[in-house]
Amino acid sequence: MGRIVISGASGDLGRRVTDLLLKADPHVELTLVTRTPEKLGQRQTQGFRVSRGDYRDADSLDTAYSGADTLFLISGLNLGRRVSEHRTAIAAAQRAGIRHIVYTSVGGVQPNNPALSAKDHYQTELDLRASGLTYTILRNSLYSEIVSNVLVAPAAATGLMKQATGNDFLAPVAKSDVARSAATCLLQNERHAGAVYEITGTELLSFHDIATIGSEVHGVPIEYVPVSAEERLAFFDSVGIPRTYDPNMPPSADGHMWASDELVSAEVAIAEGYQAILSHHVKHITGQGPESLRSVMERCRSLRYDEIDAAVS
Numbered sequence: 001m002g003r004i005v006i007s008g009a010s011g012d013l014g015r016r017v018t019d020l021l022l023k024a025d026p027h028v029e030l031t032l033v034t035r036t037p038e039k040l041g042q043r044q045t046q047g048f049r050v051s052r053g054d055y056r057d058a059d060s061l062d063t064a065y066s067g068a069d070t071l072f073l074i075s076g077l078n079l080g081r082r083v084s085e086h087r088t089a090i091a092a093a094q095r096a097g098i099r100h101i102v103y104t105s106v107g108g109v110q111p112n113n114p115a116l117s118a119k120d121h122y123q124t125e126l127d128l129r130a131s132g133l134t135y136t137i138l139r140n141s142l143y144s145e146i147v148s149n150v151l152v153a154p155a156a157a158t159g160l161m162k163q164a165t166g167n168d169f170l171a172p173v174a175k176s177d178v179a180r181s182a183a184t185c186l187l188q189n190e191r192h193a194g195a196v197y198e199i200t201g202t203e204l205l206s207f208h209d210i211a212t213i214g215s216e217v218h219g220v221p222i223e224y225v226p227v228s229a230e231e232r233l234a235f236f237d238s239v240g241i242p243r244t245y246d247p248n249m250p251p252s253a254d255g256h257m258w259a260s261d262e263l264v265s266a267e268v269a270i271a272e273g274y275q276a277i278l279s280h281h282v283k284h285i286t287g288q289g290p291e292s293l294r295s296v297m298e299r300c301r302s303l304r305y306d307e308i309d310a311a312v313s
């Protein structure tokens with residue numbers, strides 16, 4: 001097993017996967033690449049190789065990826081711009097002699113999927129296939145923690161969950177299961193070469209089902225009301241969320257940078273059935289089945305989304 005690069009190592013998934021790799025093999029050779037090395041000061045103190053790397057800066061990636069065999073390419077957040085950012089990372093991996101890339105895509109990647117984020121992932125998946133490197137694609141379903149703490153928890157306060165997600169289904173997945181799947185694919189890259197995995201939770205649920213689970217977990221009635229995309233955009237306008245993602249915009253109260261065109265297009269994609277995917281891939285990859293949405297909700301109910309990390313799951 002050669003050196004593994006975690007690219008995007010200071011984010012939640014990057015940290016979780018780093019922890020899991022070290023747990024599985026304390027001697028694993030790791031390079032932790034991040035735009036903000038100071039956030040990984042503790043790892044540096046522990047003697048790990050921490051390198052500054054930005055998908056918008058090819059030179060930084062040439063240095064950061066050198067000497068590695070496998071790259072964990074954590075998809076960026078710059079909607080629309082990240083296709084070129086990921087291309088920069090893939091090209092840097094080729095120059096560095098990296099053989100295998102594990103990439104975090106999203107469920108329901110198809111050319112007609114209306115979700116703006118899925119369009120980016122669709123193109124990066126094509127770029128990976130054309131790269132000549134071996135790859136493993138993890139098409140991650142919507143995080144259970146987002147469903148639980150961004151969508152359901154606020155609805156527990158008002159009793160009402162209004163979204164443009166229609167009546168179709170999704171199988172939200174716990175971040176810990178995404179992290180376990182990614183760590184295993186990185187450690188066993190030959191076994192998983194060429195695979196496209198649907199990383200889903202335990203069951204297909206509509207938002208009516210999710211509201212019922214939320215009501216039981218929070219002990220208050222929650223009603224789910226499907227609304228139109230226009231209504232949903234108007235709601236986001238009313239709470240000051242910009243329509244279009246701008247990497248320089250200030251984070252909202254929960255510490256994230258949300259843009260309503262991305263959020264609403266993702267909801268419409270659910271309404272149109274693009275997320276209605278249930279697989280056994282988490283168990284196939286890791287040997288252990290995923291955690292249910294109800295369990296994630298119970299575990300995280302008192303936390304803000306950005307307070308949930310590997311320490312609590």
Ligand SMILES: NC(=O)c1ccc[n+]([C@@H]2O[C@H](COP(=O)([O-])OP(=O)(O)OC[C@H]3O[C@@H](n4cnc5c(N)ncnc54)[C@H](OP(=O)(O)O)[C@@H]3O)[C@@H](O)[C@H]2O)c1
Nearest residue numbers: 008009010011012013034035054055075076077141142143
């Ligand atoms: N399936 C889902 O429900 C879902 C939800 C949200 C996001 N996602 C996607 O999954 C990824 C991982 O999720 P997460 O929870 O770990 O997100 P997160 O905590 O918000 O972390 C964002 C990650 O993106 C990296 N990144 C962003 N822009 C970058 C750039 N220009 N150059 C290099 N790295 C960049 C960050 O790396 P550094 O900060 O270390 O540089 C960090 O690892 C996200 O980045 C996003 O693409 C999936």
